[in-house]
Amino acid sequence: MNEVELLNWARGPGLAYATVIMVFGLTLRVIEILSLGRPKELAEVRSSGTADGVKLIVKRSLPEPRNWRYITASYIFHVGLLVVIFFFIPHTQLFRDVFGWFWGGWPNYIIDFFTVLSIAAMMYVLVQRRIDPARRILTRFSDYVVWVVTFIPFVTGYMAFHRLGPDYTLMLALHILSVELLMVLLPVTKLTHAVTFAISRYYTGSSMGRRGIKA
Amino acid sequence: MTTSFEQGINTLKRVIDGPIASYFSSCTNCGICSQACVFFTETGDAKYTPIRRVEPMRRIWEQEYTIIGKLKKLIGLSKAVTEQELQDNVELAFESCTTCGRCSMMCPVGNDIVYMIRRMREGLTAAGLAPVELKEAAVRTMEKGSVMGFPMNTLEAMIEAAEEETGIKINVDEPNVDYLVLLSSAEVMQFNEIIGALAQIFQQAGVTWTFSSKAHEAGNPGMHMGASEIEAMMINRIVEAAEELNIKKVISPECGHAYMAIRWEGPNVIGRPYPFEVYHIIEVLDELREQGKLKTTGDDCCGNERITFHDPCQAARRGGVNQPQRNLLNMVSSNFVEMTQNKACNWCCGGGGGVNTMEKTEPLRQKIFHRKRMQIEELDVTTVVTMCATCRNTLEEGIEDNGMEVEVLGLTEVVANHLLKEKNNE
Numbered sequence: 001m002n003e004v005e006l007l008n009w010a011r012g013p014g015l016a017y018a019t020v021i022m023v024f025g026l027t028l029r030v031i032e033i034l035s036l037g038r039p040k041e042l043a044e045v046r047s048s049g050t051a052d053g054v055k056l057i058v059k060r061s062l063p064e065p066r067n068w069r070y071i072t073a074s075y076i077f078h079v080g081l082l083v084v085i086f087f088f089i090p091h092t093q094l095f096r097d098v099f100g101w102f103w104g105g106w107p108n109y110i111i112d113f114f115t116v117l118s119i120a121a122m123m124y125v126l127v128q129r130r131i132d133p134a135r136r137i138l139t140r141f142s143d144y145v146v147w148v149v150t151f152i153p154f155v156t157g158y159m160a161f162h163r164l165g166p167d168y169t170l171m172l173a174l175h176i177l178s179v180e181l182l183m184v185l186l187p188v189t190k191l192t193h194a195v196t197f198a199i200s201r202y203y204t205g206s207s208m209g210r211r212g213i214k215a
Numbered sequence: 216m217t218t219s220f221e222q223g224i225n226t227l228k229r230v231i232d233g234p235i236a237s238y239f240s241s242c243t244n245c246g247i248c249s250q251a252c253v254f255f256t257e258t259g260d261a262k263y264t265p266i267r268r269v270e271p272m273r274r275i276w277e278q279e280y281t282i283i284g285k286l287k288k289l290i291g292l293s294k295a296v297t298e299q300e301l302q303d304n305v306e307l308a309f310e311s312c313t314t315c316g317r318c319s320m321m322c323p324v325g326n327d328i329v330y331m332i333r334r335m336r337e338g339l340t341a342a343g344l345a346p347v348e349l350k351e352a353a354v355r356t357m358e359k360g361s362v363m364g365f366p367m368n369t370l371e372a373m374i375e376a377a378e379e380e381t382g383i384k385i386n387v388d389e390p391n392v393d394y395l396v397l398l399s400s401a402e403v404m405q406f407n408e409i410i411g412a413l414a415q416i417f418q419q420a421g422v423t424w425t426f427s428s429k430a431h432e433a434g435n436p437g438m439h440m441g442a443s444e445i446e447a448m449m450i451n452r453i454v455e456a457a458e459e460l461n462i463k464k465v466i467s468p469e470c471g472h473a474y475m476a477i478r479w480e481g482p483n484v485i486g487r488p489y490p491f492e493v494y495h496i497i498e499v500l501d502e503l504r505e506q507g508k509l510k511t512t513g514d515d516c517c518g519n520e521r522i523t524f525h526d527p528c529q530a531a532r533r534g535g536v537n538q539p540q541r542n543l544l545n546m547v548s549s550n551f552v553e554m555t556q557n558k559a560c561n562w563c564c565g566g567g568g569g570v571n572t573m574e575k576t577e578p579l580r581q582k583i584f585h586r587k588r589m590q591i592e593e594l595d596v597t598t599v600v601t602m603c604a605t606c607r608n609t610l611e612e613g614i615e616d617n618g619m620e621v622e623v624l625g626l627t628e629v630v631a632n633h634l635l636k637e638k639n640n641e
Contacts, residue, residue: 028282029240032236032240032280032281033236033237033240034233036231036233036235036236036280037232037233038232038234039232039483041483042482042483042486042488043478043479043480043481043482043483043488044482044488044489044492044493046535057325060322060325064247064321064323066250066321066556066560067250067251070246070247070250071323074245133249133259133260133261134246134250134255134261134264135244135245135246136261137261137262137264137267138244138264138266138267139244143244188283190244192240192241193240193241193243193324196237196240196324197241197323197324197325199237199240199241200237200238200240200241200325200326201325202325203234203237203238203327204234204319204322204326204327204330205325207234207330208327208535211533211534211535212535212536213532213533213534213535213537213559214559215319215320215325215559
């Protein structure tokens, strides 16, 4: 298999397999959670909690000023990740092909800026994972695996765009393959939080809302 | 493998529900919860990182409730939780966690960590690992009717003394009145001025109320332990008393955990809604204020000095009572100042959740009080008001240990003193 064949596999069957595994896997994970249910609330509630649950999904995405020093790097990384995925023009074209509609992308220099920023933030996050006592004690081997599979698409994407490395076609193929690896691992690692964060935030927001707490 | 250990593991399996599964699925080991926990911030010891306190439960969840975890277990990639691991967890789930829930307010994926710790405690208790002090308190409450083990006639003596002091008759077992009032043991034994304070406030407001000889204790060691049956037994006493006396409103006293137990957990542990409503005493006082039934002098309490308020975790952050105390404080003082972190994000006093009942936790409690000390000292106040007897005890201890010149008062008493002044002026 040469570079062109590899790229074609990655763009075609590879992407299809990865998408199916990701969607199927994430659906299973969500079913795993929801099938366990939540006990009915028998105490007299102050509100239904539904609005508070939805509100918390949004609210916990906003930076928490009390912890700003602790969260800055991971916050920057998440913003950068979303910008690069959803606003790089070739990505938006792919989404447009798939969904029939998608918003327009942002200029390349903005994407470049966020890519470099995210790579730097990710490296800082990795250092923090080693030196911050709380993060260190929580860290399991899979945390490093997850870091690596998230980091590689940034680097390969950056290299492909700037024509770095031995061969553009190969770099692009590697970039797409690395994203596919990320997609496959999404349902089976803590990367699942990309979807389940909404469920956990909803559960907490709604149960606190029932008690009249603005979480 | 002992039977109780198996029971512990089975209980942990049983208590895992949708929310807990979503929390473990979402946790990224980001460590932010450490920054919310006073036990971590004041000691720097990473073992106190909140989410780590439920690590045995996480492994059980993964092995039992996820396909990938089941596979890992099958091929020997994940180890079963051991008896030793559960024993080691007692320190983290009971002795160094007040279940204050500040971590739950900070988690970026929205995990209600203390909801999990509360259930972790259930597993440990089922495994026979509950701290002996909590077990003893539960036995005392079941046998004698109060957490501290005093019989009803001790409360009767306090009631008589309050009647003598105030000249107001105080009801016991009076049916068809507006409110059934519960007290915590700490109030009866240490802060019994609350009884006279209630009598004066309710008389002025024209409210009828009673104590019950069957159910006067609001404290619930069953909740601290995570022993639902014991918790339910204590809740049922209150339900039966209210039903027998035909009372439609029950007042939870100035005790945060009591409020959590009777107001929020109660109906869920007994498995049915109450035939009455439950209020924190401060909610009731604020309602009376709103109705214009609390007549005050208009002077400042506490000698016009600056006062602040310590929000008890279970009443404010976890219980949702955040505004009434502020309305009342502003009524009695023009010098009320907020702590830098307050309401749902107040720093824990370090004594709740049963922690202050365990003697061995004293050095740790002294250490973590540093945070509260800084919060109080930066405000330059003469008085800290609160609405939880456990907080009050912990604050008094910490203030004394640190040689601070600050008085600690219960809010009901502050309000009553304010009424008293008016009466004296007449």
